[in-house]
Amino acid sequence: MTAMALAQAVFRPEFIWDNRHIFVGGVKWTLVISLVSFVLAAVLGLVVALLRMSPSPIIGPIVAAYINLFRAIPLLVFVLFVYYGIAIQFNLTITAIQAGILTLTVQYSAWLGEIFRSGIQAVPDGQRQAALSVGMGRAQAFFRVTLPQAARIVIPPTGNMFIGMIKDSSLVYLIGVEELLRVSYVLANRTFRYFEVYMATVLVYLILTTGVYFLVKYIERRFALVDLLVSKTRSPFARRKAARLRRLQESLSGGGSAPSGPSV
Amino acid sequence: MTAAAAAPGNGDLVLRLRGIHKSFGTNHVLRGIDLSVGQGQHVVIFGPSGSGKSTLLRTANLLEQPDSGSVWFDGKEYGPGIPGAGGEDPPRGKPRDLRQQVGMVFQQFNLFPHITALENVALALRRVKGAKRAEAELEAASYLDQVGLLDKIGAYPSQLSGGQQQRVAIARSLVMEPKIMMFDEPTSALDPELVGEVLGVMRTLAESGMTMVVVTHEMGFAREAGDVNIFMDEGVIVEQGGREIYSHAREPRTQAFLDAIL
Ligand SMILES: Nc1ncnc2c1ncn2[C@@H]1O[C@H](COP(=O)(O)OP(=O)(O)OP(=O)(O)O)[C@@H](O)[C@H]1O
Ligand SMILES: [Mg+2]
DSSP states (O other): OHHHHHHHSOOOTHHHHHTHHHHHHHHHHHHHHHHHHHHHHHHHHHHHHHHHTOOOTTHHHHHHHHHHHHHHSOHHHHHHIIIIIIIITTTOOOOHHHHHHHHHHHHHHHHHHHHHHHHHHHSOHHHHHHHHHTTOOHHHIIIIIIHHHHHHHHHHHHHHHHHHHHHHGGGGGGGTOOSHHHHHHHHHHHHOOHHHHHHHHHHHHHHHHHHHHHHHHHHHHHTOSSSHHHHHTTSHHHHHHHHHHHHHHHHHHTSOOOOOOOOO | OOTGGGTTSOTTEEEEEEEEEEEETTEEEEEEEEEEEETTOEEEEEOOTTSSHHHHHHHHTTSSOOSEEEEEETTEEEEEEOTTOOSOOOOBOOHHHHHHHEEEEOTTOOOOTTSOHHHHHHHHHHHTSOOOHHHHHHHHHHHHHHTTOGGGTTOOGGGSOHHHHHHHHHHHHHTTOOSEEEEESTTTTSOHHHHHHHHHHHHHHHHTTOEEEEEOOOHHHHHHHOSEEEEEETTEEEEEESGGGGTSOSSHHHHHHHHHHO
């Protein structure tokens, strides 16, 4: 009836606009799942990276096995296994959304773990030595000196992983999570407007991933170690800091009472 | 001071290394180093590349754990100790306490590139000594002023010349008010025209009475400041002497090395 009539009609872009609430609902879940999984995967990935570098002859290889295992399983297979193979089969009380987030988190923690490890190892050991030499502890040296530099190094590959996460989150449509691909699939099958619906789906994914791409570029520039002055003097934070430095310089060069210290 | 503090038999002693051995795999880099550094003394160490000079400083600072031997610093004992050595033991210290009081200046500067010169110097004041930001920054700025870099406090390391970076690195160590400063070839990564400004800071520091251990091949500085001069080769101290070592070396190996670099 109506569906058949619609299917026979020519290209009708306004059809998308009329169903925009469906797409918006799907995008919302796509973003929630991607963001939550990514944040969890990043935290877990940092732990994976640190354990992977452990000098212990047991921990390192175990974590290496974890990384290789989860990178080797196709994500789609893993999603189905976790939800149907484990959750449903054994009557676990986890929702499809939770199962999807769990799957994405575990797999991405393996990829991110390797990225973080290479970033941490790219920071010269002299940085750690210098931090220790002024009396900082191992944890302080890591979190205040090594990690901030490693973080800058891993911004581009980590950004790429987040783009990958947005795309991969579409795979949880198979276990019934109402994210962008799922709602598109249902809408297309109900209305037979396959071209319009999937065209819109493609465009929305494109907008999301391109948006993230430019966001990552911005973050990369913002925290780059070169051109810091150009990118940093604009923020109010940077202006306050510059003012503080000027006051310090004036208080010391003004011939005022300088604090004690050896006269070098 | 306790009896233990006076144990090495010299009240003026700041640092003493005894029987230090260190290997990396099969590479036996330090082969029994004994070295005493007295209060206010300036020890200069020179020797060919790979002879273990950097490893010696890193071991004295406990950035490397010696395989055997003892590091005595300011009344406390560090390191694994000497096999078979008996006698009363001075109290053992934590490596972190030693490092807080031993300044270290590296050949490659090793400034923290993600923070400004001021933050480089203030970081340990805040995180190790627990100073408030305002006081830490004021203190850090005064040390940067003393090395002639007050106008550069807001600069990031990449915006500074090598000489300026090394002076920031010296300020970063000095701000912790160390009892001893160690320099590992502080000028050898610098363009020739920048060497002078760093040596200038080191001279002033030496004149102020700071205890210093300096690995360097700047013989002008060595002749002038070196109270104790040490030639190291293949992990051992070959010769140790006063300033006369530069004109009348006892060991032919020392003489050959000096002839080659002068
Ligand atoms: N962390 C390390 N791991 C493995 N080998 C090392 C390490 N540090 C130093 N070595 C080795 O120890 C030996 C001595 O090195 P060291 O850097 O102490 O020599 P050096 O006298 O400072 O030489 P240079 O004048 O070139 O700085 C070298 O053979 C070096 O390869
Ligand atoms: Mg060296």
